[in-house]
Amino acid sequence: MMTTILAVAQQASPLETIQKTFGLNGPLFIAQVINFFLVIFVLKKFAFGPIQAMLEQRRSRIAEGEAKLKRIEQQLADSETTTAAAIAKANEDAARLVNEAKVSAAALSEQKAQEAIASAQQILANAETAAQAERAAIKAELKQEFGRLVAATTSQVTGKILSSDDQARINQEALATVER
């Protein structure tokens, strides 16, 4: 066989030598090329396709999960910020309301005190007026009684029956004396 190869190598061109020695054959080579591409097509379609699709699906799921996680973290951070702001605003509102209530209560208290003072003053004034009226009435009654007693006394002392004019004059004189 070695002798045959040497003989072939000496007689034929290098390409022919390769063809004869290694069995390189044009139609078989072309058939194998076609075969090879068919093999690749079949492997891609039936072997790698489903596996790659699953890997891709998993990759996209992981990417989606990571994106969701980031979104959730962002939402959580936003939520914490919003909550903190809401709490701060509520505290501020509560403080403002308390202050307003305090101010309002003080004003109301002042108003009520003033009203009470006014009412008390009114009561005092009324009482004074009533007392004055009563004193005046008593005074008038006393004057009238005093006049009647003076007139009666004068009538008994003098023994004369006093006329209305006399009684009125004596009363006035007696009252003027008393009031002095």
Add this chain to the structure above:
Amino acid sequence: MIRCSHLPTLFALVLGAIPAYAAEGGHHALPLDAPRLSDSLPINNSMIMVWLAVAVLVLFARIATKKMTIVPQGLQNFAEWAVESLYDFLSGLMGSHLATRTFWFFGSIFFFILTNNYMGLIPGVGTLGWNTIDSHGHSGFLPWMRGANADINMTAAMAFSFATLWFYWAISENGIKGFLAHIFAPKGSFKGVMLLVMIPVFFFVGALEVISILIRPVALTFRLLGNIYGGEQTLESLMALVPQKLAFLPALPFYFMELLVGFVQALVFTLLCAIFLKLICDHGDHAEDGHH
């Protein structure tokens, strides 16, 4: 000095010598050419192995992906681990853009070569067959099946298919102008006289690069073929050293080595293809690296 035109002859002599010596050693050597199964159709016994390998891969994938769950278990877990590991490996090498774009090819070629390499090691593949006597009275041996990667037509088909796709990917990624500039244009920031000096230098380097590009598929073809055919032939020769009942014994340690070689060769073929593509699509700005 050896002229370039003699290199193929040298290849032929070196690789052809192994089976030739084996045959002269008194046992049947594996033929380098895969026997044709039909005179009219271009079908040989390595094609049968190709489709058996595809059937194995598809069957495995179908079983693994029969009940797909988001949390993988069992075979699905293994299949996803294997595919994802290779994808991550290629992604680290070429960048995620190129890896995503070309994974259909690199993923297929890696698992396809790996499966074929291991199927070529199944007892009976390449060893069960029939003895023949040609018209000159020479006796020979034709195996019923043979490892697909021990057939040069298969390895050449893969290598040249990649070479074609390499041109397509390289031009679609760089544009024709960018593609040619990538090969011939001066690299670096030269100005004035230095630029004029560097233009012919880089043009010469570009010419060497073109030769390198043209040789790549040939190198890929013979590297895979040589390793796989050499491995099969080694096992065959070792088995012929002892009586038939003990034939498995000397070959047994080498089976483990061939398992490693099968994996390494699948990885090397895929890795080299990926690197060749990365080299032509590398813009040198490493912009994409920043994203990882």
